[in-house]
Amino acid sequence: MANDVLLSVKDLHTWYELKKWGFLHAGYVRAVDGVSFSLHRGEALTIVGESGSGKTTLLKTILGLAPKTKGEIVFAGQKLDGKRGGVEQLRSQVGFVQQDPYGALPPFMTVRKILEEPMLINKFGTGAEREQRIREVMEEVRLLPVNDFLAKYPHMLSGGQQQRLVIARAMILRPSLIVADEPVSMLDASVRVEILELMRRIQTAHNLGVIYITHDLSTVRYFSERVFIMYAAKVVEQAGVDEIVHNSLHPYTKALLTAIPDPDPDNAHRYRDVPSGEPPSLVNPPSGCRFHPRCPVKIEGQCEVEVPPPFEPMKGHLVECWLYKA
Amino acid sequence: MNQIRATDQINTSSSRQGSPDQGSDTLLDVRNLCLHFRTSRGVLQAVDDVSFSMQRRRSIAIIGESGCGKTSLARAILRLLPRNVHTYKGEVYLDGTDVMTLSDEWFRQKVRWTKVSMVSQAAMNALNPVLKVGTQVAEPLIVHERMTKRDALARAREVFRIVGVPEDFLHRYAFELSGGMRQRAILAMALVTNPALVILDEPTSALDMLTQANIFNALKDIKNQLEVGFILITHDISTSSDLADEVIVMYAGQLVEHSLSTTAYRAPLHPYARGLMSSVPTLREDKKLEFIPGQPPSLINPPSGCRFAVRCSRRFERCDQEPPTFTVGEHGELVKCWLHAKE
Ligand SMILES: Nc1ncnc2c1ncn2[C@@H]1O[C@H](COP(=O)(O)OP(=O)(O)OP(=O)(O)O)[C@@H](O)[C@H]1O
Ligand SMILES: Nc1ncnc2c1ncn2[C@@H]1O[C@H](COP(=O)(O)OP(=O)(O)O)[C@@H](O)[C@H]1O
Ligand code: SF4
Ligand code: SF4
Ligand SMILES: [Mg+2]
Ligand SMILES: [Mg+2]
Numbered sequence: 001m002a003n004d005v006l007l008s009v010k011d012l013h014t015w016y017e018l019k020k021w022g023f024l025h026a027g028y029v030r031a032v033d034g035v036s037f038s039l040h041r042g043e044a045l046t047i048v049g050e051s052g053s054g055k056t057t058l059l060k061t062i063l064g065l066a067p068k069t070k071g072e073i074v075f076a077g078q079k080l081d082g083k084r085g086g087v088e089q090l091r092s093q094v095g096f097v098q099q100d101p102y103g104a105l106p107p108f109m110t111v112r113k114i115l116e117e118p119m120l121i122n123k124f125g126t127g128a129e130r131e132q133r134i135r136e137v138m139e140e141v142r143l144l145p146v147n148d149f150l151a152k153y154p155h156m157l158s159g160g161q162q163q164r165l166v167i168a169r170a171m172i173l174r175p176s177l178i179v180a181d182e183p184v185s186m187l188d189a190s191v192r193v194e195i196l197e198l199m200r201r202i203q204t205a206h207n208l209g210v211i212y213i214t215h216d217l218s219t220v221r222y223f224s225e226r227v228f229i230m231y232a233a234k235v236v237e238q239a240g241v242d243e244i245v246h247n248s249l250h251p252y253t254k255a256l257l258t259a260i261p262d263p264d265p266d267n268a269h270r271y272r273d274v275p276s277g278e279p280p281s282l283v284n285p286p287s288g289c290r291f292h293p294r295c296p297v298k299i300e301g302q303c304e305v306e307v308p309p310p311f312e313p314m315k316g317h318l319v320e321c322w323l324y325k326a
Numbered sequence: 327m328n329q330i331r332a333t334d335q336i337n338t339s340s341s342r343q344g345s346p347d348q349g350s351d352t353l354l355d356v357r358n359l360c361l362h363f364r365t366s367r368g369v370l371q372a373v374d375d376v377s378f379s380m381q382r383r384r385s386i387a388i389i390g391e392s393g394c395g396k397t398s399l400a401r402a403i404l405r406l407l408p409r410n411v412h413t414y415k416g417e418v419y420l421d422g423t424d425v426m427t428l429s430d431e432w433f434r435q436k437v438r439w440t441k442v443s444m445v446s447q448a449a450m451n452a453l454n455p456v457l458k459v460g461t462q463v464a465e466p467l468i469v470h471e472r473m474t475k476r477d478a479l480a481r482a483r484e485v486f487r488i489v490g491v492p493e494d495f496l497h498r499y500a501f502e503l504s505g506g507m508r509q510r511a512i513l514a515m516a517l518v519t520n521p522a523l524v525i526l527d528e529p530t531s532a533l534d535m536l537t538q539a540n541i542f543n544a545l546k547d548i549k550n551q552l553e554v555g556f557i558l559i560t561h562d563i564s565t566s567s568d569l570a571d572e573v574i575v576m577y578a579g580q581l582v583e584h585s586l587s588t589t590a591y592r593a594p595l596h597p598y599a600r601g602l603m604s605s606v607p608t609l610r611e612d613k614k615l616e617f618i619p620g621q622p623p624s625l626i627n628p629p630s631g632c633r634f635a636v637r638c639s640r641r642f643e644r645c646d647q648e649p650p651t652f653t654v655g656e657h658g659e660l661v662k663c664w665l666h667a668k669e
Contacts, residue, residue: 050534158621159392188391189563190605194617215535218564218609245609259539260564262608265587267567268385271546272539278504279534294536 008038012071031057033233042207049230095170097180105154160191336658359416372398385556387566390576453500460496506537585659
């Protein structure tokens with residue numbers, strides 16, 4: 001089982017330094033502040049969090065695109081220490097699907113060139129083999145008929161097609177892990193599901209590890225079983241989708257569930273009982289539990305003083321909240 | 327709260343011909359509104375022949391995919407037009423007056439802000455950084471209603487309370503406010519003149535879910551307390567149901583369905599509206615999601631028949647030949663689809 005772990009992250013911290021007048025130290029943005037988890041081969045994991053909660057930074061740190069401040073990342077048994085070798089090796093094994101498909105694609109390259117480039121950089125196969133791989137991947141993401149798309153430029157594609165191209169590019173080197181940062185948030189509702197289902201299909205077909213990041217909890221059940229909830233740079237709860245939706249434990253997760261409507265005409269006649277206030281600054285985060293200034297059930301004298309460690313009140317269901325102290 | 331029942335009627339403006347009576351329950355009556363833009367590749371039909379009407383104190387959500395013409399429709403109603411207008415025609419009765427026939431000057435003085443105001447997409451970032459928030463909220467009163475600064479600030483304070491901004495924020499600058507508070511200040515600005523209609527264009531899509539829910543709570547309060555109707559423009563269908571009494575679905579520049587929220591969210595009529603609703607992921611219910619294949623047509627030279635035809639699974643011959651006309655349902659709902667034609 002142990003060598004079945006594809007990615008393991010321990011006590012990861014990524015702090016961005018803030019500078020005044022360009023050189024004076026003025027504090028840190030603690031964008032990721034103590035995150036640990038492991039992902040098995042072929043497993044799909046979703047990380048849900050509000051904008052600014054540190055999701056993108058977490059991914060970028062794993063990919064070596066943001067400098068880690070502290071902690072350990074082990075990918076396929078190899079420790080990534082931030083030195084070049086590890087990261088380069090990682091990049092060919094990890095596909096990255098960015099938040100914004102429009103910004104992710106070079107505007108002056110055709111679909112064929114966009115897909116060929118990572119193979120050229122990584123010296124993958126002969127010309128014929130590359131061509132073959134391009135067609136294979138395009139069929140998989142349904143950019144069909146392939147011949148109609150090969151010579152097109154990104155601006156000639158719809159948002160959904162662009163995102164499929166980004167996914168194709170992420171898959172082209174046959175990675176073992178795909179990280180997708182809000183892959184559908186820029187897309188219209190009517191194509192979102194199509195892309196999520198596509199990713200799910202690819203994930204199962206190739207036994208890929210996938211980390212799917214989203215701010216939209218309602219898309220989660222259409223993609224993965226295991227869910228992490230991030231709040232203010234920490235993972236505050238982790239459990240299976242059904243557990244999260246029907247038996248959430250953390251007061252923040254509960255508030256989030258209350259805040260999210262399903263389309264229902266009766267919504268117009270009910271108020272949502274959610275705490276007021278807004279997510280805290282990550283430069284001076286609240287002491288103790290970061291949710292305590294908004295928490296309706298906080299324990300005076302404890303929550304604002306001590307940082308809650310992860311508790312496991314039920315097997316496989318972790319929560320960083322003092323209410324669940326054993 | 328003033329509940330909308332399934333037996334309620336959509337205001338189809340009983341007399342579609344002739345001008346509606348002043349003082350009636352009709353707040354807004356839009357007829358055959360077109361807004362076409364001139365572009366380098368041809369004329370783009372952003373809003374094409376849209377008609378709908380709305381009662382006082384109702385809220386209507388306008389939903390549809392990006393680029394279908396929602397913001398353009400709002401701009402057409404508010405006469406906030408860009409330079410490259412090719413065609414701008416139709417009638418927009420607000421409180422019985424066709425505001426399209428008013429002079430620009432009159433419209434600016436007597437209608438925009440005083441009778442109808444708008445919170446636009448990304449307005450949050452449009453607050454003036456060097457003026458105190460309270461001053462900005464009071465400004466429309468000083469400019470449009472010739473109030474004294476003192477009275478205007480007193481009124482601003484009152485509106486701050488309604489939208490849930492602490493009073494001392496009147497004296498702060500925009501950068502000192504969080505995103506949610508800034509958005510509330512913008513809302514206060516739109517309400518301060520006591521307009522009968524407020525158009526909200528994606529008012530919360532930049533905010534976190536908890537803040538968004540809090541703002542919708544505030545909007546519900548406002549709706550119950552004040553004599554105001556809302557037009558909520560959004561592509562977030564789930565969230566639209568937090569305010570909507572009625573729903574307008576737009577597709578490719580046209581209105582394809584206008585129905586009560588009970589119909590729109592539970593059993594929409596138009597094939598596009600159905601596809602759209604069944605593509606919305608739900609949190610609690612484990613429903614099978616569907617998606618609509620293909621993409622919307624270009625608004626430059628759109629198809630001459632039904633604009634949804636190429637993506638429609640119910641399409642038949644007539645759909646390609648003639649553009650569908652509106653059919654009026656038993657509660658006054660409108661649907662632009664040949665399947666519903668009563669013949
Ligand atoms: N000034 C303009 N000149 C030319 N075309 C325009 C102009 N403004 C908008 N359009 C086009 O009109 C169509 C409708 O745009 P509009 O902004 O109304 O869409 P929307 O439904 O509000 O979309 P979104 O959900 O993305 O805000 C689009 O095709 C858009 O590109
Ligand atoms: N390069 C950077 N320098 C400084 N601060 C940053 C940088 N990138 C992100 N941040 C900050 O880190 C926090 C987390 O951001 P991000 O990881 O992008 O969150 P998310 O993806 O969840 O929206 C935010 O406060 C953001 O402003
Ligand atoms: S630790 Fe305390 S403040 Fe934090 S979520 Fe739990 S109860 Fe609330
Ligand atoms: S008119 Fe025809 S093509 Fe258009 S929506 Fe109705 S059935 Fe479909
Ligand atoms: Mg992000
Ligand atoms: Mg818009």
